[in-house]
Amino acid sequence: MQQEPGSRVGDTGGEVAERVRQVIVAVGVSQREFARRIVMDPSKLSRSLSGARRFTVAELARVADTGDVDAAWLLGSGEPSSGEPSSGARAAVRPRRTATAAPAEGGRPLQIVRETVRLIAERGFHAVRVADIAEACETSTAAIHYHFPGRDDLLEAAVRWCMDEDTARRAARTAEAADVADELRQLIELQTPHTRQRRRQWSVWLDLWAEAARSTVVGGLHVEYYRQWRATVADVIRRGVAEGTFRPVDPEAAALTLTALIDGLASQVLATTPGEPGTSADDMQRALLAHVDTTLAAH
Structure with a gap:
């Protein structure tokens, strides 16, 4: 694999795509989960596997690392008679790890x-x-x-990873909710920067907002993330309206308003040093719950 990392790999006969499919099967996860592990847009992976798009060298390097196979084997060179990936070419096609470095968790x-x-x-x-x-x-x-050939590639991967992590946490938390009102409370809790980890996540998001205004790729991911988030909130509100827990409001409009309130309050919380006067995470959560009680709850 001597091409530049960002260059496309020819795959006229679909052999590269077939080998990637074999890797996904061997790893034992869904195609979407594999895309998450190699930090790749699931739709891009799907198009590459179908032949509508060619893999880049960097993408195949991530496939090889995640699947623990030779990148050369993915390209069809040095294929053993057994049909399994060979072990001799890996060092020649991607940088060696140091002898003392432990394997990275998740690749x-x-x-x-x-x-x-x-x-x-x-x-x-x-x-x-x-x-x-x-x-x-x-x-x-x-x-x-x-x-990741360039900074833009790293930025896109960072945004995508944050989106995937947030989506996974959201699904796990709402699955445990007792009812729709509790679902909405859980979603609000997830967006409130109570912990150091959540403050870190918000710090990343605030930094990426500025990049979204300048980068078409990151801007597209930004729009997609908010579309997914508002759809989740709107669905909860819609179900709450149907069962009488919430007032008969427009779910999409209510989701948009709540999202804007969350973003604005979170930026104020991050501008405040923990323990100092200003907007705290507790203040933010109280304000959000009061907003839900005042504008949504069916009393």
Whole structure:
């Protein structure tokens, strides 16, 4: 695999796509989950597997790392007679890990993205260098560029990872809710930066808002995330209206208003140092619950 990481790989006969399918089957997860693990848009993975789109070298590097196979085997070189990935070509097609480095949890691509998100939260996107990410991952800048050729690729991956993590937490939390009113309370709780981890997530989101105004790709992801979030809230409100828990309001309009209130309050919370005078996470949660009680609850 000697091409540039961002270049497209030819796959006239669909052999590369077929090998990627074999990797997904061997990993034992759904196609969507595999896309999450390689930090790739599920629709792009689907189009690449169907032949409508060609994989990039960097994407195949992430597939190889996540599936623990040779990148050369994905391209059809050095294929063993048994049909299983060979073990000799990996070092030649992607950077070696140091002898003392432990395997990254979830694979190198996810480790890179997790550390990128952490550093963005601490320093801001434009203050984070590839060298900083490489140091945090105990690897080389070449390894970072091999999986994510440029800063835009890293930013897109970071946004996508944050979206996936938030969606997974949202699904898990609402599945445990007792009723629709509790579902809405759980959604509000998830968006309230009570913990250090949630403050970090909001710090990343605030940094990415500015990038969304400048980047078409990140802007598209930003729009998609909010579309999904508002659809989730609107669905809860719609069900609450149908059963009489909430007033007969327009679910989409109510979801838009609640989202705007959450975003505005969260920015005030993050501008306040914990323990100092200002808007606290508790203040935010009380204000949001009061808004729900005043405008939605059917008394």
